[in-house]
Amino acid sequence: MSDINRAARLKARPSGMLTRENFDIADEALAEPGDGQFRVRISHISLDPAMRGWVNDAKSYVPPVGLGEVMRAIAVGTVEASRHPKFRDGDTVTGLFGVQRFAISDGAGVIKVDTSKAPPERWIGGLGMPGMTAYFGLHEVAVPNPGETVVVSAASGAVGSIVGQIAKIMGCRAVGIAGGPEKCAYVTDELGFDACVDYKGGSLRDDLVAACPDGIDVLFENVGGEIHDTCLSLMNFRGRVAICGLISAYNSKTPVPGPFNYRSILVNRLNVRGFIVFDFISQYPQAAKHLGEWHAAGKLNIREDVRDGGVDAFPDVLNLLYTSGNFGKLVLKV
Ligand SMILES: NC(=O)c1ccc[n+]([C@@H]2O[C@H](COP(=O)([O-])OP(=O)(O)OC[C@H]3O[C@@H](n4cnc5c(N)ncnc54)[C@H](OP(=O)(O)O)[C@@H]3O)[C@@H](O)[C@H]2O)c1
The missing domain is CATH 3.40.50.720 (NAD(P)-binding Rossmann-like Domain)
Structure with a gap:
């Protein structure tokens, strides 16, 4: 993978289904983390039905993605170039990293995950x-x-x-x-x-x-x-x-x-x-514990639907959710 970022930025608000024309998808210079930050090399982006609502200019439970901003998305990836005391190079992490190849983070809302227990994509799906x-x-x-x-x-x-x-x-x-x-x-x-x-x-x-x-x-x-x-x-x-x-x-x-x-x-x-x-963010550790135990005990059958195509495929792959085209947790491989 080349060390250059590629990001999907919201260009125009959609009416009906999202299209490629609603986004600027382009290469960008790789950003360097500052003090207290790290860079994430994203491996998988979670595609969630709510993403369609996040681009509406309407009152909701989160502010709309602004025009020109990187499309909001949960993703999983590997920490690199860390200048953060709690995150080390090589850690696998999930967070709101956006539809792009690389993200800069200060660690807010970021969770470290254990890939010896489940593959990265499962931590943004059944275990996420x-x-x-x-x-x-x-x-x-x-x-x-x-x-x-x-x-x-x-x-x-x-x-x-x-x-x-x-x-x-x-x-x-x-x-x-x-x-x-x-x-x-x-x-x-x-x-x-x-x-x-x-x-x-x-x-x-x-x-x-x-x-x-x-x-x-x-x-x-x-x-x-x-x-x-x-x-x-x-x-x-x-x-x-x-x-x-x-x-x-x-x-x-x-x-x-x-x-x-x-x-x-x-x-x-x-x-x-x-x-x-x-609403239940303070209780996430309790849920993570139970989901992890059930998964380890073989009581949770979890299926991912991982799609190729990278950041460029984002709008088309997201739309599978609204047309019954996915079978399992829909994930975009970066
Ligand atoms: N409240 C929350 O915090 C929260 C968090 C996450 C997700 N959600 C919601 O949970 C729901 C499921 O999300 P998910 O991520 O698990 O997606 P998903 O079920 O993996 O994928 C979406 C599925 O919805 C079904 N669908 C789409 N359009 C439909 C229609 N017009 N009529 C009937 N079924 C339709 C399709 O299944 P079929 O092939 O069976 O039609 C499609 O595969 C969504 O409404 C999402 O917004 C809410």
């Missing part, structure tokens, strides 16, 4: 932010009891796959919703969910009723739209709904209608709560 999202969404937001039915949408993906496996560890009935027979077979046969409903099969409601004979106690929502509405209609009394993501609406150019089955919240006295994984 998406795994933590699943963990906190269940343990802190939805809080299912043993024996309850937990339904999760986008079940074969980075977050959903871990949600169902943790639900099983918690003694629940885990039911996934995914697109197509191949992903559904993976969810049941390899991840160990009790059932998986193919939302593209044409009989979503009937198939959900069959998969959830006792109704739904906990809905872990990753998608929104028709899937969310259908699940709402099957919720049990005092059910809990964790709103983790609404990916079906992220590229919408027009306002998205609210759920038609809103009434279910009233009559079933549902507890509906949105959350962002960063």
Whole structure:
């Protein structure tokens, strides 16, 4: 790899799906770290559905990426040229390093990871932010009891796959919703969910009723739209709904209608709560410990979908998330 940076900077805000034209992707001089800083040679960039929202000029839980700024992204890489007392050359680290080959960091929000326990890309996937999202969404937001039915949408993906496996560890009935027979077979046969409903099969409601004979106690929502509405209609009394993501609406150019089955919240006295994984940042060590132990014990089946093409491929590869083109945690190799 040549020692020159290459970065994707936001050039224009998109309408609908991101395109290559929304970014300036170009070579840049390699920056040298100052006192208290280090450089990261990025190996893998995490592609997350939220990235589409980060480029909207709208109020959100983080400020929008500014025009001319390097696209925000979680990434993993190796420390070099360190002038920081706590990070040494050769350390493998994760952090918000951006869509580029090299990043300069002062260590804020940076976590050292152990590549003897899992490959680098897993630390930005099942053992990183998406795994933590699943963990906190269940343990802190939805809080299912043993024996309850937990339904999760986008079940074969980075977050959903871990949600169902943790639900099983918690003694629940885990039911996934995914697109197509191949992903559904993976969810049941390899991840160990009790059932998986193919939302593209044409009989979503009937198939959900069959998969959830006792109704739904906990809905872990990753998608929104028709899937969310259908699940709402099957919720049990005092059910809990964790709103983790609404990916079906992220590229919408027009306002998205609210759920038609809103009434279910009233009559079933549902507890509906949105959350962002960063809400639980002070508890990350606890989640990391549990995820690490389950992984080491072979209780977590984690799949990455690693794509080549480097920084230049960023917009096209990111869009796979919104077109069901990924199968597992989507990662861009740098
Ligand atoms: N709240 C938080 O802090 C937090 C943190 C991380 C992620 N999230 C959210 O969690 C959700 C999943 O993220 P992820 O990283 O795990 O992605 P992922 O599930 O690995 O990939 C996205 C998947 O979403 C499904 N999908 C996309 N468009 C859809 C549509 N219109 N209808 C139904 N399904 C659709 C596709 O699966 P199929 O092939 O099954 O259609 C696609 O593979 C996203 O909504 C994301 O924003 C939230």
